[in-house]
Amino acid sequence: MKHPYLTEDHEIFRKSLRKFLDKEAYPFYEQWEENRLIPRSFWTKMGEQGFLCPDLEEKYGGSGVDWGFSVVINEELERVGSGLVGLGLHSDIVIPYITAFGTEEQKKRWLPRCALGELITAIAMTEPGTGSDLANIKTTAKLDGSHYLVNGQKTFITNGIQSDLILVACKTDPNAKPKHKGISLLMVERGTPGFSRGRKLNKVGLHCQDTAELIFEDCKVPKENLIGEEGKGFLHMMDKLQQERLVVAIQAQKAAEVMLKLTIDYVKSREAFGKSISQFQNTQFKIAEMAADIEMGRAFLDQLIAEHIESKNVVTKVSMAKWKLTENAKKIASECMQLHGGYGYMEEYEIARRFRDIQVSSIYAGTNEIMKTIIAKKLGL
Known part of the structure; x- marks a missing residue:
């Protein structure tokens, strides 16, 4: 699906990032999981290639590009694995506090090294x-x-x-x-x-x-x-939580898309009772339901991202997206694991990791119960 806020430049950038991740992330991700840590060398490689803090002004070490490039980065990191969320937190959640509220001296002291991955936030x-x-x-x-x-x-x-x-x-x-x-x-x-x-x-x-x-x-x-x-710290946090929750929604949507693809590939290759399990009506109905939920989620999310890039106040919609898309991803994780059968419960299958990783998305950046409270308040209740 074509994202309405992305141009040809964004897609060229995506191809470059994907090529980088094919070499520097995918082959090592399982080892990072076992080590319980992403090496600092990966952070510096990301920084050297301009994949951290791309929307920073050039004088602070960034590329001065629009936030659509950050969306691409968050999506592609999520394709590798949800454990890379710390990079998005660095670029799109912590750094904006410095750019928005920091002094010129603070910006010059910290931002260039943050963009290079030398300083992790x-x-x-x-x-x-x-x-x-x-x-x-x-x-x-x-x-x-x-x-x-x-x-x-x-x-x-x-x-x-x-x-x-x-x-x-x-x-x-x-x-x-x-x-x-x-x-x-x-x-x-x-x-x-x-x-x-x-x-x-x-x-x-x-x-x-x-x-x-x-x-x-x-x-x-x-x-x-x-x-x-x-x-003014509380007001500063309220000002920046909109983007933080949008990042979580983006990650959840991409995770759902990845899980569906994994499952479609699996049910096509897995046979039972003499035929592919993709030919069973129950499998087809489950896949169709998930595909529809994902498409509707993507349409809402893309419009929301476009409005956020235009600096519109979308607190209510962001709260809706964070709640609905994370809950949707959790539901899809469960359905996809079920369609994998016993193999879905085995660690060597990616769906097991995806099932584990997605659960926290409804908790951090404000629980989904808090999201409903915000929505109700914004609706005048």
Whole structure:
């Protein structure tokens, strides 16, 4: 299906990226899964080829292109495997905070190395006792002369082990009323005194994506590392969550498309009772249902991406897409595994990995229950 927001330049770019991934990612992906880590060398290779942060201005190390190129990158990384989500988080979720709210000095200091993959980023919102309720985070940052002293814990942090720059949501005014007005964003750099990493978390899926606990004990962060305005951190996060949730929707849609193709190929080759199982009516009906759901999801998503690229406010539609497309992908994963029969439960078949990996998509970037709450509020309920 032709994406309405993509041009011939985007498709040439896609071919180049796919050729790169055929050489640098597909042959090694299973080993990365076993190692529970994507090597930093892959990040730097991506950066050297211009496949990280392509929409950054050229003076900061990017290519200055439209966000359609980022869509292509996220789709092609998802085709390899969902465990590559950390690269999309780096380019399309963390870096936009610096470009939108960072000072010129911060941009010059960090962005060129981020574009090259020399600096890996993470964003730390979630805490052991606080997930979607961001206004109630407990991590504090107290200004002490030229530094903030940060204390608290974060968990489920994507890129947590390898990250060099971590955007940390913290309370600079614990007594603020309402609570969200006390939140600020600080960039914590690798090696900062008082900052340490806890466990690399052992997850059900996304095995090659490093996810970790982060610990701050009188962590001494220069006040120059404040991103945006003090006390405006919650508003800054709300401003950028639209794109984060859209990235998750894009990944879920592509995962569904990949799983359907895997399953069609499998049912055509697998025989039972003397004929291909693709000839059974039940198989055909299941495939037809999934194909229809995927086509409708793609049509909605493509229109949504086009509106986002035009800088339209699409918070309601993004919440709908994040909810519906992740739930759709989870359902398709289950149906596709069933059509693979016993082989679908075997790790050597890709559908088993896809089934594991897609489950978290309805949880991160705001749970799907939160998405429904946002939709209801936007509808005036």
